[in-house]
Amino acid sequence: MSLDQFLQYLVSGLSQGSIYALVGLGFTLIYAVTKIINFAQGEFVMLGGMLSFVLMESAGIPMVPALLLSIIIAVVIGAIMYLLAIRSAKKASEVSLIIITIGAAILIRGIAGEVWGVDAVRPPFFTGEKSISFFGALIHPQALWIVGTTLMITILLHLFLSHTMLGKALKASSINPEAAKLVGIDTRAMGLVAFVLAAALGAIGGVVMAPLTLTSYQVGVMLGLKGFVAASIGGFMSPIATVIGGILLGVVESLAVGVDWGPFTSAYKDAIALVILLAILLIRAGRLAAEERGS
């Protein structure tokens, strides 16, 4: 592998990893506040992308308002999903709630497939498609948008959680819901805030990545899976850990193709990512068990 090639693998991995990170952020946020893993997170990525295409191509709305409108519609759907499916099942255990999110994902995907058809579509690029050279490695301008959006969202999310009252309240209800209630935080409202924010994050990711990755009613499944892996690598702890997890996954996948390990061709790139995930989960499980013994 030459240096040029190495750099190209790195840059391609970075842009792909940013996609995983963007999806992973929504998982982390909802898990932190509600202890639910929201398996419908990928569907919000799909909704963002598909809505932006439909609004631009079929309704003829110009790009910027169309993108904003897509995110707003996805947020409303996220709020409806929380109020109808999650909140009304308040007595249910976390596992049941997780299963409810799977049901919601199937419902959203099914409706999207019926309404918009099953063809993959491509919304227009934000700023052209002439590759940009980065020390000899080539990157698509849309991929720069994805990387930039991921960085921006991570910073904003971090500031929001640690420097605003609402953000602190969110954090408090995730750390200790009982104590948060005692100091007057409406923890149920916080659940709604988390779902709405996560839907917005997913939809933002969706509108930014769709021109590059194409989108269709079923992209949520695969993206959701990769985002889940990113969030797991980051331990569902903080936005920054999730982003590092996502980028790590993207870069490892990319380099796995480049390194010729005899029989290990590109067919094994997903396997390599899963092995890393398993290793991390095993280490974490061991640490959790040790902590429990300790307390």
Place this chain on the structure above:
Amino acid sequence: MRKWFYLLLAVVMLAAAIPLAGVGCSSEKEAYVVGAIFSTSGAASDLGVPEERTVNMMVEEINDNGGINGHKLKVIVYNDESKTENALNLATKLMEQDQVLAIIGPTTTGSSLAIIDAVTTGKTPLVSCAASIDIVTPIEDRFWVFKTPQTDVQAIREIYGYFEEEGITKIALITDTSSYGAAGRKYLLEEKSTYGITVVDDQTFNSGDTNMQSQLTHIKGTSAQAVICWATNKESAIVAQDMQTLEMTIPLFCSHGVANQAFIDQAGEAANGVILPAGKLLVVDDVPDSDPQEEVLTKYRDDYEALYGAGSVNTFGGHAYDALSMVVMALEEMDEDLSTAEAREFIRDYIEDDVEDWPGTGGVFTMSPTDHLGMAPGSLALIKIEDGEWTWLQ
């Protein structure tokens, strides 16, 4: 409880008798009923929808012109939702409940393979609209089965033949790990030595992957003179786009699976320059008058686009046209007083013995007891996408 059951039974039997009585008093001749299984929803709906539209269009035209020897034609279309596991039930329903004389479809290779045993046991002719050569081989086990689309191997030979002419000897493969991509990869590797071709890189990706840059970076580092991508629309579009991002200058060849407008829409500017083998239906205007298929291609395209819009025609609907046409030709020659079982046997024998030098949309067909595809070489055109349009690469 039991009383209710008998009452219900009586109602059901009465209801069943009504349509029979209807036929009895009608002066019209009994309709010829043909079955079809298409994937009009799900992953293969890009293929299944034009097939269903084609069949509806043909049925209307035939019946408007007085039917087949005075019999109306009726085609019962079932949707397998692109799921292999649905096909068997639908085939059984068509044969036993609907008493169809022949079945056309299914759309996909998986569904077609799934019902071969059933139609063989049920002694009903099947004209499949799916790609794989395994649908009609081994011929001893495929007595009742025919198919109309070109196979992977024919498409690959078309590309390799072009490489031979152009002096391209070193190529790279990038294929989907799905059954479609894997079959393509297998035949690409099997056929290469006949044409003096060396595969210098052999990369794969998974269906649903959104970035193939790493694999293409690997290919870029080899001496490959051309890339062949064997996958369906979305992944092929991403490969084309990623090659553009990486500023690769070697040509990209795709499979006949992307021979539809959706691929051009999805790949956008990156589609330009892509070369693929496909039926001549995409380039009707480039087909010379001397070509035996010219007449049928022009008629089918004009009829289809009059109903569904300019530029809507694609080769998949053409496969259904060829399949139903063969069945209709058999029905035209059939005696009217045959039982269902005799009629099914007649149709099978007719297609095998009498479809000879017949120009369809997919190629010129000559069926025989040893060849249930029967497509002559030269049926495929090598097509290049230029400025978002299909052009015949001669």
